[in-house]
Amino acid sequence: MQKIILILALIVLIIMILFPPFYAGKKPFSEGIHDGNMGYYPIWNPPSLEDGYIYLYECGLVKDTISNLSMPHKQAGGQTVFQGYVVGFNKVKFTFGVIILLVITSILLLIYRKKEKLQANKI
Numbered sequence: 001m002q003k004i005i006l007i008l009a010l011i012v013l014i015i016m017i018l019f020p021p022f023y024a025g026k027k028p029f030s031e032g033i034h035d036g037n038m039g040y041y042p043i044w045n046p047p048s049l050e051d052g053y054i055y056l057y058e059c060g061l062v063k064d065t066i067s068n069l070s071m072p073h074k075q076a077g078g079q080t081v082f083q084g085y086v087v088g089f090n091k092v093k094f095t096f097g098v099i100i101l102l103v104i105t106s107i108l109l110l111i112y113r114k115k116e117k118l119q120a121n122k123i
Contacts, residue, residue, distance in 0.1 A: 023035055
């Protein structure tokens with residue numbers, strides 16, 4: 001049973017690594033909270049800056065009005081709108097998930113070991 005618990009925990013950890021959480025944010029961060037959790041994406045196809053901008057726009061965290069997001073829009077200085085935004089790996093959410101996985105796995109292993117000891121003492 002312990003092997004099954006450890007194998008299941010390993011499978012969940014591999015899935016967590018292959019599909020990590022991402023966030024989108026507006027730079028500079030000193031202007032206040034302008035970020036949000038975008039969700040889980042495959043590591044081989046992470047979200048683009050445009051995806052992050054669209055996410056923030058849909059959440060109401062971006063005040064810009066752009067009629068067609070599929071075309072790059074230039075601002076003063078030749079920068080695109082997306083250059084003021086960042087999309088990244090959400091380390092806090094990932095770490096929290098790994099800690100929860102470790103706690104649950106440890107509790108299940110402890111419960112199984114106690115049951116195993118009780119059964120050994122009865123014999």
